[in-house]
Amino acid sequence: MSAPLLSVSQRTRSTPFTPRVEEAGVKSYTVYNHMLLATAFRSIEDDYRHLKRHVQIWDVSCERQVEIRGPDATRLVQLMTPRDLSRATPGRCLYVPLVDEAGGMINDPIALKIAEDRFWLSIADSDVLLWAKGLAFGLGLDVDVTEPGVFPLAVQGPKADALMARVFGDATRSIRFFRFEYLPFRGHPLLVARSGWSKQGGFEIYLDEPALALDLWDALADAGEDLEVGPGCPNAIERIEGGLLSYGNDMSREHNPFECGLEQYCQLDRPTDFIGRAALQRIADLGITRRVMGLRIDGDVLPGRSGPWPVIARGAKVGQVSSAAYSPDLGCGVAFAMLDHDHWDAGASVEVETQEGVRAATVSALPFENGNI
Amino acid sequence: MSAPLLSVSQRTRSTPFTPRVEEAGVKSYTVYNHMLLATAFRSIEDDYRHLKRHVQIWDVSCERQVEIRGPDATRLVQLMTPRDLSRATPGRCLYVPLVDEAGGMINDPIALKIAEDRFWLSIADSDVLLWAKGLAFGLGLDVDVTEPGVFPLAVQGPKADALMARVFGDATRSIRFFRFEYLPFRGHPLLVARSGWSKQGGFEIYLDEPALALDLWDALADAGEDLEVGPGCPNAIERIEGGLLSYGNDMSREHNPFECGLEQYCQLDRPTDFIGRAALQRIADLGITRRVMGLRIDGDVLPGRSGPWPVIARGAKVGQVSSAAYSPDLGCGVAFAMLDHDHWDAGASVEVETQEGVRAATVSALPFENGNI
Numbered sequence: 001m002s003a004p005l006l007s008v009s010q011r012t013r014s015t016p017f018t019p020r021v022e023e024a025g026v027k028s029y030t031v032y033n034h035m036l037l038a039t040a041f042r043s044i045e046d047d048y049r050h051l052k053r054h055v056q057i058w059d060v061s062c063e064r065q066v067e068i069r070g071p072d073a074t075r076l077v078q079l080m081t082p083r084d085l086s087r088a089t090p091g092r093c094l095y096v097p098l099v100d101e102a103g104g105m106i107n108d109p110i111a112l113k114i115a116e117d118r119f120w121l122s123i124a125d126s127d128v129l130l131w132a133k134g135l136a137f138g139l140g141l142d143v144d145v146t147e148p149g150v151f152p153l154a155v156q157g158p159k160a161d162a163l164m165a166r167v168f169g170d171a172t173r174s175i176r177f178f179r180f181e182y183l184p185f186r187g188h189p190l191l192v193a194r195s196g197w198s199k200q201g202g203f204e205i206y207l208d209e210p211a212l213a214l215d216l217w218d219a220l221a222d223a224g225e226d227l228e229v230g231p232g233c234p235n236a237i238e239r240i241e242g243g244l245l246s247y248g249n250d251m252s253r254e255h256n257p258f259e260c261g262l263e264q265y266c267q268l269d270r271p272t273d274f275i276g277r278a279a280l281q282r283i284a285d286l287g288i289t290r291r292v293m294g295l296r297i298d299g300d301v302l303p304g305r306s307g308p309w310p311v312i313a314r315g316a317k318v319g320q321v322s323s324a325a326y327s328p329d330l331g332c333g334v335a336f337a338m339l340d341h342d343h344w345d346a347g348a349s350v351e352v353e354t355q356e357g358v359r360a361a362t363v364s365a366l367p368f369e370n371g372n373i
Numbered sequence: 374m375s376a377p378l379l380s381v382s383q384r385t386r387s388t389p390f391t392p393r394v395e396e397a398g399v400k401s402y403t404v405y406n407h408m409l410l411a412t413a414f415r416s417i418e419d420d421y422r423h424l425k426r427h428v429q430i431w432d433v434s435c436e437r438q439v440e441i442r443g444p445d446a447t448r449l450v451q452l453m454t455p456r457d458l459s460r461a462t463p464g465r466c467l468y469v470p471l472v473d474e475a476g477g478m479i480n481d482p483i484a485l486k487i488a489e490d491r492f493w494l495s496i497a498d499s500d501v502l503l504w505a506k507g508l509a510f511g512l513g514l515d516v517d518v519t520e521p522g523v524f525p526l527a528v529q530g531p532k533a534d535a536l537m538a539r540v541f542g543d544a545t546r547s548i549r550f551f552r553f554e555y556l557p558f559r560g561h562p563l564l565v566a567r568s569g570w571s572k573q574g575g576f577e578i579y580l581d582e583p584a585l586a587l588d589l590w591d592a593l594a595d596a597g598e599d600l601e602v603g604p605g606c607p608n609a610i611e612r613i614e615g616g617l618l619s620y621g622n623d624m625s626r627e628h629n630p631f632e633c634g635l636e637q638y639c640q641l642d643r644p645t646d647f648i649g650r651a652a653l654q655r656i657a658d659l660g661i662t663r664r665v666m667g668l669r670i671d672g673d674v675l676p677g678r679s680g681p682w683p684v685i686a687r688g689a690k691v692g693q694v695s696s697a698a699y700s701p702d703l704g705c706g707v708a709f710a711m712l713d714h715d716h717w718d719a720g721a722s723v724e725v726e727t728q729e730g731v732r733a734a735t736v737s738a739l740p741f742e743n744g745n746i
Contacts, residue, residue: 006379007412007609008678010695011621012403013499028378030385031404034498034621079588081468088615101510106503125407130479131507135473137648138511173678236380248384248407275510305381322383 003028012036015061016151016345019144022219023187023325024231032062032125034059038233045328048237051200052329053353055157056232057220060204065150066109066121066128070143071115076136081111082274084258084267088113093178093195096121097257098128102251103279105260106131108245110195112180112206120206122152123245135275151207153216160202166223166230168192172315174202183284185219186212192345197234199242199367202242231299243294248291250322256280258288261366287339295321295352295362297333302326303356310335312351318343321352334368376401385409388434389524389586393594404500405435405540409604411630418701421610424573425702428530429605432591433570433577438523439482439494439502443516446490449509454484454646455630457640460469461486466551466566468639469494469500470630476652477626478633480506483568485579486554493579495525497620508648524580526589533575533598539596541565545576558592559585570607572615572740610698613707616740617666623665623709625693629653632711662714667737668725670695670706675699676729684710685724685732689712693714694725700741706732707741 006012013035014023027040038059041047050056055097068076078085081096086096090113093371098121107128121128132145144252153185155164164172168183173194175181191206207213245251251260253292257280258266268281295311302324311319324335335352343350348363379385381400384723386408388394400413411432414420423429441449441525449457454469461467463486471479471494479500481492494501505518528537537545541556545565548554564579594602618624624633630653631639641654668684673696684692697708708725715721721736 001382003378004399005376007376007401007403009403009619009622010681011619026377028380030380030382101505127503130500133473134507134509135511136505136507138513140511197459239740244382246382251380308383 003186003269006031008036014208015059016210017061017153019036019057020217021231026222026231029186033064033123034233035062035064036256037062038231039236041215041231041233044236044325046333047232048235048328050228050230051157051198051232051238053158053232054228055155055159055202055224055317056230057217058154058156058232058234058269059210060154060234061151063122063152064237065148066132067148068121068132068143069276070141071117072141072143073119076132076141076143077111077119079274080132081134082266082268082276082280082315084270084272085111085113086270086272090115091179091181093193095179095265097260097262098131099257100253101279101281103256103275103276103283105247105251105255106253106258107308108247108251108262111192112193117363120150126247135363145358146245149208151210151211151213153205153207154196155220156196156202156206156232157200159224160200163220163224163227163229164192167219173303175203183275184337186215188212197244198238199244200238207326235371237327237334240323240325240336241327241330241368245336247293251331255338256283256288259291261292290319291344292322292336292366293339293344293346294366295335295361296330296351296364296368296369297335297352297359297361299333299359300326302333303311303354306335307355310353311339311343312358313343313348313352330368335361339363379404380682381409388432389580389583390432390434390526392434392592393587393590393615394604399604404649406437406496408435408437408620410435411604412609414604414606417609417698420605421608421701423601423603424605424608424611425665426529427601427603428528428529428532428536428575429603430590431527431529431605432606433527433568433607434524436525437494438521438579439496440491440517440519440521441494441505442491442519444490445514445516446492449505449514449516450484450492450494451722452508452647453505455639455641455649457643457645458484458486459643463488464552464554466553466568468638470482470633471504472630472649472653473626474649474652476629476649476656478620478624478628479626480629481620481624481635485564485566493523499620500640506621522581522583524583524586526578527569528578528593529569529571529575529605530573532597533573533600536593536600536602538744540592543613548576559701561585565721570617571611572617573611573711600725603654609696610700612711613696613698614741618665618709619696629656630713631656632664634665639707653702658738662666664717665695665709665739666712666717666719667739667741668708668710668723668734669703669741670697670707670708670725670732670734670735671698672706672732675706676727679708680728683726684712684716685726685731686716686721691723705739706734708734
């Protein structure tokens with residue numbers, strides 16, 4: 001079937017930017033952290049081409065912040081992730097896999113270290129707030145765990161630097177990747193990070209004053225007409241090309257960080273303890289038996305709705321596709337797939353069973369780039 | 374704007390019944406516990422009339438089960454709810470508000486007591502799994518907390534008893550309200566409860582064998598042609614008429630159970646401890662200052678998309694609407710609203726500020742019935 005309609009209610013929360021998103025002609029949404037997230041404005045392909053050439057404004061309010069604040073804040077955040085944050089200073093953004101006691105992925109937020117005793121976890125789609133609150137209560141930690149009224153607005157694309165400098169001044173140009181600064185807007189300091197869920201470069205503005213939302217959107221839209229600024233959203237094609245895994249799509253509690261290619265964020269031998277350490281150590285000792293890889297799928301078009309397509313080699317199922325899209329720039333389908341050990345080498349030939357027939361495919365390293373097989 | 378499109382992905386999980394839901398012509402979905410939930414088949418009004426006269430099959434797989442199992446299962450479940458479960462026996466369903474340490478609502482599941490050391494929490498839309506896992510880890514409890522592969526299918530409407538008896542035998546007729554039995558289907562025992570998220574009567578079948586899903590749907594559909602069985606889903610009009618609050622719409626962590634009219638499920642003086650006890654005792658001592666009530670809103674039609682409409686009395690805001698729909702049977706709009714103390718008495722006159730103008734309204738007890746003001 002074609003895309004169904006979405007019933008909107010209070011539970012599928014609107015954001016302070018929703019009026020502008022709707023005026024801009026949003027075509028479709030998903031629901032993410034109990035909140036609306038646009039998925040297309042013109043079409044996913046048109047949005048993709050625009051994102052890679054110009055600059056877009058994205059309402060990513062659904063990246064909810066879980067604030068962990070208090071004397072035990074560092075202890076709790078460190079318990080929640082295998083990543084060693086001991087050298088992190090305030091002003092840094094850090095990608096942190098969160099795992100449970102079995103090593104299963106709970107979420108993969110960006111941790112913003114606001115102060116020594118205060119973190120924001122900018123979360124993917126699961127209620128990390130409840131996990132953190134449960135741990136804090138059970139362990140008797142001295143922290144407050146809350147969801148503050150913070151609504152991220154992303155500015156993404158190759159012209160993002162130019163646009164941001166016009167609205168926030170040249171100070172934006174010197175913000176380094178995965179660092180944040182506070183910059184004034186209408187006299188109100190806003191946390192501005194060089195980050196975002198694309199590989200086209202850009203910023204995320206963590207708006208903590210909803211009354212400024214429409215002004216902020218308009219200021220960016222008005223300043224960038226000659227830059228061809230437009231509305232946008234995380235793009236289903238660009239994010240696969242760029243190797244950006246989506247929690248709930250490409251990984252879940254059934255997967256550990258090694259299977260998701262996140263080894264570099266796991267410091268098993270660090271001095272401070274964390275949840276899942278014994279499990280991850282055991283997995284590291286034994287080695288994993290599957291991992292996420294890219295697939296280049298032959299053909300000019302993919303079935304409209306991608307599914308959990310089986311990956312086949314020599315007649316046997318050796319994995320499963322989790323996300324797929326046709327890439328105009330690469331001229332083939334691109335996909336993430338969890339592949340068994342003997343079939344995950346880049347360059348291996350496999351087949352993908354879509355609902356509209358079998359397609360030949362080649363395993364690829366991530367991210368997809370013209371240089372990768 | 375009219376309803377937008379929904380982008381479906383692996384993250385917005387399909388269910389074992391989705392093929393039949395789509396063949397039956399689902400018009401719109403919401404996303405609930407990271408899973409698709411139908412919201413209309415013909416139209417919400419047509420579905421409403423059909424539900425109140427005949428019998429419907431509902432894919433409510435999104436009522437995910439959080440299984441809590443092990444020697445400390447009862448201890449953990451009792452910690453999570455102010456309701457006293459000490460006299461609950463296996464085979465019972467119990468509506469249990471879950472609250473945090475401040476008394477805020479975390480969820481309002483049905484707890485199914487499967488065995489002395491095993492519960493299913495059939496949850497509303499928040500990741501109770503993470504809350505329970507966090508508590509269990511932090512407190513060092515001897516329990517397994519999992520999301521088993523269980524997919525509830527509801528059979529709702531005045532002819533539900535007749536239909537169920539044809540498929541599961543007359544044993545269904547003797548299942549009492551909020552009790553469950555195991556009844557065989559194709560030789561596989563299925564948990565069948567007399568329950569469901571409507572006031573029209575019926576059952577929920579907790580399918581734990583996805584391979585039987587289409588057979589189960591078809592058996593019910595084929596057995597009920599003369600009963601006018603049809604596809605359905607929780608209905609936005611009927612559930613408001615019936616006083617069924619929706620977590621995330623009509624209550625959230627910002628509300629305590631007393632404000633939600635759930636006093637009867639809070640036994641503050643019970644012997645076993647629970648999270649939020651001190652907070653709820655303090656609230657009970659001081660008294661609440663707002664509570665959920667019904668509103669009958671004048672007029673033949675309501676704006677297409679209901680919003681967080683302010684409720685006004687004598688020029689001042691005294692509350693806010695959380696859900697609203699036009700009720701054909703009551704001949705007026707029906708709504709839930711959180712109302713301030715001085716304005717919550719049934720019969721009070723107020724005004725509702727919709728995006729399409731002000732409407733006169735009258736406060737009503739819940740559930741709405743012809744006898745209530």
